[in-house]
Amino acid sequence: MWFRGWINNIANNKKTSLQEESFNPNAKGEVSKEAIVAYLQDVDDALIKDISVGKGSATIVYIKSLVKMEILQELVITPLNTFENQDDPEEVLKISEKLAFDELPKLIEGVMSGLCIIIFYDRKSIYTIDTFSPPVRNLTSSESESTVLGPQEAFIEALESNFSLIKKRIRNPNLKTKVLLLGTETRNSVGVLYIRGIANQENVQRVLYRLRNIEFMGFGGTAVLKQMLEDKPYSPFPQFGITQRVDAAVSALLDGRIVIFLNGSPEAAICPTSFFEMFVSPEDYYNRWTTASLLRSLRFFGFFATIMLTPLYVSVLTYHPEVLPSTLLSLLMESRTKVPFPPVIEVLIIELVIEVLREAGARMPTKIGQTIGIVGGIVIGTAAVDAGLASNILIVLVAISALLSFLPPNFLMSNGSRFIRYFFILAAALYGFLGQMIALAWLLAHLANLTSLGSPYMTPVIPRSATDLLDSVLRAPINFFIKRKGISRSKKELTRPTDEE
């Protein structure tokens, strides 16, 4: 895209190079106490202290906010107290690792990631002990993807806990966990999980390739990292799934998808993901298949209803009043008698009011949120109709479409549907039914062109493999699921033996 070049030009005019200032852990440097002090200048929670060990002396370096006192006592201090001039400190520091004396940047990186470092000057040896123990939130249930049935624990902001949440459910050595350090400034760890033999190796390589090629200062959350990995960053739709639920991540892994974690973020990105899977909740598999099918069709067709409902009001009233039977038309006209705006302005105002209400509710402290609901729903809604600013029927339609827009379990898809609705309203205002259909054609052409990790995002009606239909809008009973999804492109297609072996 042309504007990317334009932005790069602006950036290049300011003469700063990323490489010069960022920290490179693979460089060489002689270790000395002065050098460490110089590196950790103004890092006031760093502790650099000479201690006496046995008959000699050593220097201990760690960051106080990353290391808990009990851990330090147990892993470092107590063993060192038993050290009495043996040949090798490794005999007491059993789980330690050795560093060479010219690896100063690596030492600093270790300190910054919560290692405790002990330097024995007289022996010319450096030992690192993993004492990383930052405060971790307790496991809670997910607030954004709550379900009635099913496991309730959700991912938290610590990578290791998230790994253990998954690994306690999949006890299989084929579950691979690749950890990369990403972010030129943050150097935070990113975990890539997949099951070897089930996940398509090409997909795995593609994810790792993309991850290794990201050069960015750091990521606020998985959603930011995900946007940098996606195929089409300009699209309003998410191309990778994102979830906080452990069961969703586990079933994705079992289906041959790849799950990406970012340390410090409670979400997992799932790739590749198809358009339809944005409307699938893990609860669909806990429900009976009949209920699940009903709810899925509500969600899926609700997406199209939410982008079509208010535009339909606009185009019917502006261009095609003849499609309504006379009773319905007179009902509509009566409710609009006092409204001084053309339908499109009326619809835009009310849609924006709903959007403002939603945003206010989301930003406000929870205790005030309920008040906002009452103010918005009753005061604004009724008052707007009484004042003649909007018609009754429109309020009903806008409320329904707002509710429908919250049906997709994927939050980003729900936001995307609300955004594109404005295009449909404008298209309806311009050309009526034709405008709506052109907008729909554009939407479908866009969706058909999207890819998720190189696999087509949406199949046009005809599924990639025929068994996908059993887990689509119709969720067949579980014993019908004999094959993995087409989009996984898994080498091991069957999920169970199909004959008596």
Add this chain to the structure above:
Amino acid sequence: MDKGNYQKLNQYHVIFLINGGIAGLGILTLPNDLSSMGFNQWLVPLILGLVANLALFPMIKLCSNYPKNNLYEINEKLLGPLLGKIINILITGYAIIALSRVLRGYLTLIQTTLLPQKSIIGPLIILLLLSAYVVKGGIKSVARFAILGFFLTAWTIYFSQWPIINGDVRNFLPLFNFTRNDFLYAFHRGYFSMLGYEIILFYFPYIMDQKRAFKHASIGIWITMFLYWAVCASSVVYFSIWQMSHLRYPVLSLLKSIQLSFVERVENFFIALWVFLILSTACLLLWLAQKGIKSILKKPTDLSLYGVLPIIFLMIKGPIPNRYEVFLYENLTIYGGYFLNLWAIILLFLHYIKQTREGKEAA
């Protein structure tokens, strides 16, 4: 945009590319086009399908001899660069005119029914940009759009029950009361609605399973023929002969017979829905035109796609006198279509002549 393998069209893509290329504007006017046959017109789609299927045969034969080349390249190979380029320019011109005809016909319909008070310049620009957006994704994107277009519109065939209930089924009896001239006239006018399958000459190299392409393309033709036949059959049942020969868009009147309790005049909605069929035809023709321009240029660029758009805009909205318009859109397109059908046979002959000559030289 999918930049995967070179051969990227699977069987469904082929079926619905054929269907998308054929079904477009034609289905709206078909009963009127075939009206010289009177109540026997439902026979014509079957014969049209048969002829199209026969015409497909030499095309597939020709393309199978050049599995990696489209017709533009085959032209240059068989006729030499200069003559080949001239033919390519002609084909590109045909594609542009055919595309203009489709969009112009649809927008005229829109102006007379849906938006009588609006200028069609806006929809025209939007449709052109949308087709360019689809074509930019390559032939696979066009194919996927054609599949969507088919499934979003084909269900309207369900509504043919209303005309059949309200009409007179005795009209449907095959009386064969027509003359040879009646038939030939209907065939000629109906073939407009049949053109579009010949574009397989150009996307054949992208087909994965080229050996079975003929089968898939035939399925595509007969799916379309079934839709045509259903439309013709329900209009034969519903209309009188006079109505069929005087209604310009008989299908709209068919849709007007639909009676639902909660909406009236549903044909408004269906005309708008038709944009999917129009677009799948338009996208395929635009893809053909931009390929043609690429084959003419010395250095092919992706910008040729955008070069086509203003030409089509001027073709539709430019100051062209009415008699030239009639010549362009009514005569040139149909004879261009006949020409492409025959051209495949001519090239096939040329190919065999060249092959035997090369065989002799080698011996």
